[in-house]
Amino acid sequence: MLPDHSDHSVFADEMPKNLINHRDFEDLDFNDDNEIESDKPQEACGVFGVLAAEGDVAKLVYFGLYALQHRGQESAGITVYDEHGTTHTHKAMGLVAQVFNETILSEMKGALGIGHNRYSTTGSSKVCNAQPIVVNTRLGDFSLAHNGNLVNATELRGELSAQGHALESTTDSEGIAFAVGEAVEEGKDWQEAIVTALRRCHGAFSLVMAMPNVIVGARDAYGVRPLVIGKTGDGSYVLSSETCGLDIIGAEYVREVLPGELVIITIENGIQSLQWEEAKPKLCVFEMIYFARPDSVMHDESLYTYRLRIGRALARESPVEADIVIGVPDSGIPAAIGFSRESGIPYGEALIKNRYVGRTFIQPTQAMRESGIRMKLNTLKDVLQGKRVIVIDDSIVRGTTSRKIVRALREAGAIEVHMRISSPPVTHPCFYGIDTDSQDHLIASHNSVEAIAKQIEVDTLAYLSHDEMLKATQIDTMHFCTACFTGKYPIEVPDKLKRTKLMLENTAT
Ligand code: SF4
Incomplete structure (x- = not known):
């Protein structure tokens, strides 16, 4: 038995570290080395x-x-x-x-x-x-x-x-x-x-x-x-x-x-x-919330419909008075529409995504770096001016992108910013094929919701509860992996592997 060597083509042997990929359109961020990186599970x-x-x-x-x-x-x-x-x-x-x-x-x-x-x-x-x-x-x-x-x-x-x-x-x-x-x-x-x-x-x-x-x-x-x-x-x-x-x-x-x-x-x-x-x-519940395309069908319905439902659940669980509900494009939008329908607060578009950016290997300028998310998202000032805004996103991983979005909304004239997240806090890394970063980079692993709200500079912050996330699937709630929210891994993870991503104090348990 031999590895196959036929017909392979090579365009580039290794990806530059500053590659922007599709997901980065939604969650672009710059790390300390001025490299562009993602603030969402990949x-x-x-x-x-x-x-x-x-x-x-x-x-x-x-x-x-x-x-x-x-x-x-x-x-x-x-x-x-x-x-x-x-x-x-x-x-x-x-x-x-x-x-x-x-x-x-x-x-x-x-x-x-x-x-x-x-x-x-x-x-x-x-x-x-x-x-x-x-x-x-x-x-x-x-x-x-x-x-x-x-x-x-x-x-x-x-x-x-x-x-x-x-x-x-x-x-x-x-x-x-x-x-x-x-x-x-x-x-x-x-x-x-x-x-x-x-x-x-x-x-x-x-x-x-x-x-x-x-x-x-x-x-x-x-x-x-x-x-x-x-x-x-x-x-x-x-x-x-x-x-x-x-x-x-x-x-x-x-x-x-x-x-x-x-x-x-x-x-x-x-x-x-x-x-x-x-x-x-134990299907990965994040496939339902964020990873899979909204037009894909799981359990006999589109994930768009599931995401509308978790938006509705979020509105029931964590209501707040406001003038407009917006979603972080694209993945936060179905839940934002669901939130709006349940709360009666009008839905609007105020964050516009640049849909035409492909890959770039060019480092941004320092000024662009400081403006952060503007490369992929821009605000509509006339929609936001003087408004109390509810902004819906599907998850917060490190929190850095969320803060930039909040700042941009305020700069565009929002007088209050309330963030609602259509999943529970991500506290644990994934070992089953999703890149969620190591635990010490996950903002919710070592901060309370109040502390996160302060760090990302929102007036209020609330996450969807674990129960409502599962109830909204409308199938047996035991059928899902939710380990990145609970730390309860359905497939045993060897200690050696755990140590690569979990904080040391947790690997002892
Ligand atoms: S830990 Fe489980 S729920 Fe979380 S991303 Fe991985 S497979 Fe999905």
């Missing part, structure tokens, strides 16, 4: 795959990744299988639209393809860590795209290295691919090999995998990250992190891949299901 990855009866699928995979761009902006990649079962992979640093063009896609011939958008949660931002990962086995090429994070990645890599495998990347995902390859080389068939490999993995993983003529989806027993199945009118099968990936290529939603389920899909036999581990559902 989504890990988007995964996508298509198996068609005939015809080329590279373009469909491209558009699927395009719809999932919000889930990862550092690298993108597609692997297709041609009619002989040989893989062709193109992956590089950058956004999907930067990595692929018509020529590249037209050269990727084949009716089976998988793709990946990456934001690095394990392993640095280098092209060797881009996915899909391909390993050559005696049964043919195996390819894999992973969303999530293994908590035993170091142990798995150590075991595989000790067994003589030459792992090339620094990601946990490569360990999963090699574990499958190793099981195949030991004589197992594809299904046995995948199940054997999955049983060696602990943590969060939603996987799209492929081998000649077969596409496979799998989720960890907790189903922390989403994964759905779709089908097109011409009988092609689709796997996607979110339903917005199905919509863009005209595929119908079939169902989600269940926690602990493995789906093996062929054109001849359709969807075959195997519960490889007992389901213990």
Whole structure:
């Protein structure tokens, strides 16, 4: 078994530290070194795959990744299988639209393809860590795209290295691919090999995998990250992190891949299901609040509708007299509309996002640095002048961006600023595929709500309660991971890993 070296393209080996990505439009900030960084949790990855009866699928995979761009902006990649079962992979640093063009896609011939958008949660931002990962086995090429994070990645890599495998990347995902390859080389068939490999993995993983003529989806027993199945009118099968990936290529939603389920899909036999581990559902609740696109559907409704509901709950829990309700674009807007409808206070737009900023590698000037958020958000003075303003955001991580927004609102003429957050205080880091910073950077881990209000300079501050956040999902409230609000991690996190992100006094417990 060998790592695949075919056809890889490299645009840039490593991302500059001052890269602005999609999420940064909403949460841009400058750190002490004058580098631009984000003040919001960062989504890990988007995964996508298509198996068609005939015809080329590279373009469909491209558009699927395009719809999932919000889930990862550092690298993108597609692997297709041609009619002989040989893989062709193109992956590089950058956004999907930067990595692929018509020529590249037209050269990727084949009716089976998988793709990946990456934001690095394990392993640095280098092209060797881009996915899909391909390993050559005696049964043919195996390819894999992973969303999530293994908590035993170091142990798995150590075991595989000790067994003589030459792992090339620094990601946990490569360990999963090699574990499958190793099981195949030991004589197992594809299904046995995948199940054997999955049983060696602990943590969060939603996987799209492929081998000649077969596409496979799998989720960890907790189903922390989403994964759905779709089908097109011409009988092609689709796997996607979110339903917005199905919509863009005209595929119908079939169902989600269940926690602990493995789906093996062929054109001849359709969807075959195997519960490889007992389901213990714990979907990341932050997918509902913020990460997933508002037009994606989870539990039979769009996340826009859920976000309206948490806005309403927030208005009931923490009312305040004011003249206008505004949202921090884009992710705070549905909850702001919900807050307005519940409270009867008019909704308005007063923060305008620059939608046309792509990536920049240029350092801002000192004056721009001081003006902070103006690069991505600007205020409407005539809307804010003399008003008591309620501003809704989905979360506060470090608090630095919130303070800049509050200052900008006051400079534009707001006479009172009341902030309402449509999730509880983020007090703990995530180990399951979301980059939430270490605990000592989380403002709510060591400050009361009153102290945070003072630091971000608001007149009042309130967060949505944990109970209302879960009640608003309208499904079994036990079905969610809420560890970054509670510190109760559903999948055990080894102490060594905890120490990398938790404050020392907490690791002793
Ligand atoms: S810890 Fe928070 S961000 Fe991570 S999976 Fe759980 S709810 Fe989601």
